[in-house]
Amino acid sequence: MNAGITPLWISIKTSLLATFITFFLGIGTAYIVANYKGKWRGLIDSIFTLPLVLPPTVLGFFLLLICGKNGTVGKLFALMGKNxxxxWSATVIAATVVAFPxxxxxxxxxFEQIDTNLIAAAKTLGLSNWKIFYKIAIPLAWPGIIGGVVLSFARSLGEFGATMMIAGNIPGKTQTMPLAIYFKVQAMDYKGAMGWVAIIVAISVAMILILNKWSDKQQEIVGKRG
Structure with missing residues (x-):
């Protein structure tokens, strides 16, 4: 592959994999928390939301501690002879963590906007919790889930700080578009930086248009049903 476009390829494949992972982790976690009414709900929700508000470098520092050779995750991979x-795995981890919230x-x-009467009716009909989840909750929450997918992809695409901390800036290996922009600017190559900025802006605008189009389509469907 042309070395000049590798940041684009690395960013796209990193964002796609991170979005794929957060899709399942995010939906599962969200459903559990939405239905949990215990006293620790606020704390649990805060922990899952924390990556959204933490400075990227702080988040990267925590990931470095966890995934480093002395960290819990790092030691597990060390047992398998891996670092x-x-x-590139580190770029995926960073993107996944920042996109998860x-x-x-x-x-x-x-999930919280679903009419609880529907869930109660499904339980009285004998549906298991698993069937209620994927046959009722998922379809009803689908518009919000799609919105989360788009936002997760956009967030992982623009990740910089945490990636820099645990993956570094290795051309052809871990250098994503945001990293390429930063180091182009550092090298006073504003023309090169502008090229990557234009690509990220174009992709981001496309994501917003897709999200708006989806929202309009869902409103049309709801309007017809009404």
């Missing part, structure tokens, strides 16, 4: 830090909060809000 995470400064690898977007998927989690969007899905949780969507």
């Amino acid at each position: 995470i830090i400064f690898t 977007m998927m989690y909060r969007s899905a949780r809000s969507a």
